[in-house]
Amino acid sequence: MAKSDTTSTDLPVSDRYSATEEEVAKFDMDRYLVRLMWDEPFYAKVLRGINKKRSLQIPTAGVGVRDGRTYYYWNPYFVSSLEKDEGPDKIIGLAIHECLHLAYGHCTTRRFDDYPQVTNYAADLAINCQIPADKLPSCGIWPGKEFEPVSAEIREKIGDERADKYDKLSRFIESLPNFLSMEEYFALLMQDPDLKDAIEGEPGDGTGQPGAGQPGDGSPGEDGYGSGMPGGMDDHGEWGEMSEEDRAVAEAEIKKAMADAAKECDQKGSWGSVPAETRAEIRKMISNEIPWQSVLKKFVGMSRRSVRRTSWSKINKKNPMLVPGSRRSMTASIAVYIDQSGSVGNSELEMLFAELGSLAKKTEFTTFHFDTSIDENSETVWKKGRTPQAHRTRCGGTCFNAVVEHANKNKHRFDGILILTDGYAPAPVPCRLKVGWVITPSGTTEPWMQGTRNFVIPMKEEKKARAA
Numbered sequence: 001m002a003k004s005d006t007t008s009t010d011l012p013v014s015d016r017y018s019a020t021e022e023e024v025a026k027f028d029m030d031r032y033l034v035r036l037m038w039d040e041p042f043y044a045k046v047l048r049g050i051n052k053k054r055s056l057q058i059p060t061a062g063v064g065v066r067d068g069r070t071y072y073y074w075n076p077y078f079v080s081s082l083e084k085d086e087g088p089d090k091i092i093g094l095a096i097h098e099c100l101h102l103a104y105g106h107c108t109t110r111r112f113d114d115y116p117q118v119t120n121y122a123a124d125l126a127i128n129c130q131i132p133a134d135k136l137p138s139c140g141i142w143p144g145k146e147f148e149p150v151s152a153e154i155r156e157k158i159g160d161e162r163a164d165k166y167d168k169l170s171r172f173i174e175s176l177p178n179f180l181s182m183e184e185y186f187a188l189l190m191q192d193p194d195l196k197d198a199i200e201g202e203p204g205d206g207t208g209q210p211g212a213g214q215p216g217d218g219s220p221g222e223d224g225y226g227s228g229m230p231g232g233m234d235d236h237g238e239w240g241e242m243s244e245e246d247r248a249v250a251e252a253e254i255k256k257a258m259a260d261a262a263k264e265c266d267q268k269g270s271w272g273s274v275p276a277e278t279r280a281e282i283r284k285m286i287s288n289e290i291p292w293q294s295v296l297k298k299f300v301g302m303s304r305r306s307v308r309r310t311s312w313s314k315i316n317k318k319n320p321m322l323v324p325g326s327r328r329s330m331t332a333s334i335a336v337y338i339d340q341s342g343s344v345g346n347s348e349l350e351m352l353f354a355e356l357g358s359l360a361k362k363t364e365f366t367t368f369h370f371d372t373s374i375d376e377n378s379e380t381v382w383k384k385g386r387t388p389q390a391h392r393t394r395c396g397g398t399c400f401n402a403v404v405e406h407a408n409k410n411k412h413r414f415d416g417i418l419i420l421t422d423g424y425a426p427a428p429v430p431c432r433l434k435v436g437w438v439i440t441p442s443g444t445t446e447p448w449m450q451g452t453r454n455f456v457i458p459m460k461e462e463k464k465a466r467a468a
Contacts, residue, residue, distance in 0.1 A: 019080035027080040029054070032091045039092065040272035043099040045261035047072060049253070050102070062235040063098045063107055065250040072098055073235075082137055093135030096273075097234060100127040102254050103282060106182065107236070108247050115190070117200045120236045122186035129178040130278050140233040143176035143185075165198035179277060259286040292438075292459050293355050296418075299436040299455045300359050303416035304332040333364045335414045337403045339421035340371045340394035348440045351459060352420055356382075366414070371396030374406045400428035408432050423449070 019027075029052060036044040050063075051071045061074040072095075082090050101107055106123040121141065128142035136142065147170035155163040172195055176188065189195055262282055265271045271279060336356070338349060356365055360382050369378035371394040378393050398421065407417045408431060416434035422443035436455040439445050449456050 017077040017081040019077055019084050023084060024076050024080045027076055027083065029074060029079065029091075032088070032095065035088075036092060036095055040096060040274075041268070042261050042265045042271050042274050043096050045264060046099050046103065046254075046257045047095060049257045049260075058235040060233060060235050061094055061098060063101050065107065065246045068246050068249040070102065070250050070253055086138060089135050090137045093131055094137060094233065096131050096135065097124075097127060097140070100130065100278075101234075103258055103285070104182070105251070105254075108250050108254070115186075115196065115200060116236070118186060118189050118196060119182075121189060121199050122182045123236070124233075125173070125176065125185045126180065126182040130275055132273055135273075137233045141173055143178050143180075144174060146170045146174040162198075162201075165194055165201075168192075169195055169198045255286055258282060262286060292457050295455060295457045296355055296436070296438070297359065299416065299418070299434070299457065300332065300334065300363055303334055303434055304363070331362055331364070332415045333366070333413060335407060335410070335417045336365050336367045337374075337407075337417060337419045338367060338369050339398055339419070340369050340375075340392060340396065341398045341422065341424075342395065343422040343424070343442065344420065344440055346392075348459065349420065352418075352438055368406070369393045370399075370403055370406075372399040373402045398422075398425040400425050404428040404431045407435075 033044065033047065033052070036047070051069055053071050053073050054076055055073045056075060056077075058073055058075055060078045061072075063070065063072050065071070074094075079091060079094070082094070101123060104123075104127065106127075124141055125143050128136055128140055129144075133142070133145075141147075147166065150163045150166055172189075172192070176185070180188075189199065262279075274282075336352075338344070365382040367378070367380045367382070369375040369392075375393050400419070400421075403417070403419055407414065411432050414433060416436065417431070418436040418438055420438045420440070422440045423437070423445060424443065427446070427448040431453070434453050434455075435451075436457055437445070437449045439456065439458045441459050443458075445456050445458060
């Protein structure tokens with residue numbers, strides 16, 4: 001693990017934080033990064049390839065990209081005070097918070113630069129609900145939790161108008177549901193002009209209440225960690241300061257770090273406290289999976305054969321005799337076997353038929369229904385421009401041997417077969433034709449489906465993935 005850099009060894013005295021100069025000098029972030037490796041292996045592995053930097057240029061902590069390199073910054077006064085006042089678990093939670101900002105692209109692509117503070121709020125709300133609450137610093141915000149009430153002293157100092165906006169924002173944050181995307185939280189916050197103004201307005205004293213900071217100075221106030229309304233647990237000032245080249249480099253670097261971390265955690269079966277929903281989203285973000293439609297087209301294309309037809313040249317004055325020739329074209333005949341078990345519904349059949357319909361111009365499809373045997377009466381040959389209607393003729397179990405035996409018996413008719421199924425059945429005998437296993441979204445793929453003559457085509461429902 002790389003040793004953390006130090007921006008300055010001459011740390012100035014500050015009365016904005018509770019930690020003393022001696023406590024600040026003794027603070028060692030590397031100790032927490034080592035602990036992170038034991039407690040939170042996924043987050044530790046993502047941060048392992050990122051530069052760690054101690055900095056007085058930000059009031060709290062944050063992540064950003066400069067000169068094509070991704071950094072995790074922290075103010076030593078902030079983290080020392082956090083350790084002193086709230087305990088070491090909060091340092092771990094802070095690191096997880098910053099790691100999720102990187103994972104979800106909050107500091108690279110998903111920005112609303114006209115309203116930076118509202119963007120910051122939306123990003124924090126989206127990820128803090130994925131972190132155990134006992135690990136989050138108290139100066140953070142998360143859906144369903146109201147702010148600390150405004151004291152009489154603070155209300156007198158800032159005035160009733162600002163205090164009322166604070167209370168209104170607190171009630172609104174408490175009413176928000178968990179696990180929405182950053183864009184969804186942003187849209188909700190932007191609906192009320194008072195809420196938008198409360199967030200984009202003057203910084204506060206950083207104690208979790210609007211307070212004594214100077215408007216626009218961006219610095220922490222007298223007693224606390226951050227600035228502005230609650231939510232000052234980290235700084236997002238670096239997010240809008242990167243070039244397009246840096247942005248592209250950072251995205252590739254972060255995605256590789258996440259992919260390596262996810263692979264290692266899967267192999268060892270240890271993800272730490274990462275919720276199942278977050279794991280699913282991370283896998284989607286790092287996936288290089290080819291769309292199932294493209295795999296289907298490749299299977300159909302590889303099943304085509306060359307057809308030679310005799311032709312005759314036109315008679316002309318210089319060569320009055322007929323000259324034989326030939327023309328070649330590509331075509332294919334594919335059998336489509338449709339599992340009639342209850343777990344394969346019309347929606348999956350319609351998804352497949354929609355794709356096959358676009359391929360029927362140069363390919364002939366013949367459909368058969370099957371359960372434990374082939375329904376010979378269900379045979380339907382597609383005509384160009386006409387897609388058969390989804391319907392059901394059987395309702396039994398599933399036997400792939402019946403399909404393979406039927407295909408082998410009719411191997412002279414077909415160049416390949418497609419089997420639409422959920423995959424829940426024993427392995428069949430070997431097939432003499434090329435096989436495409438089209439697996440429904442709720443189905444399973446089995447190792448025996450793989451092979452030199454087999455394609456496995458897992459279907460995916462066309463749904464927009466939620467991202468934090």
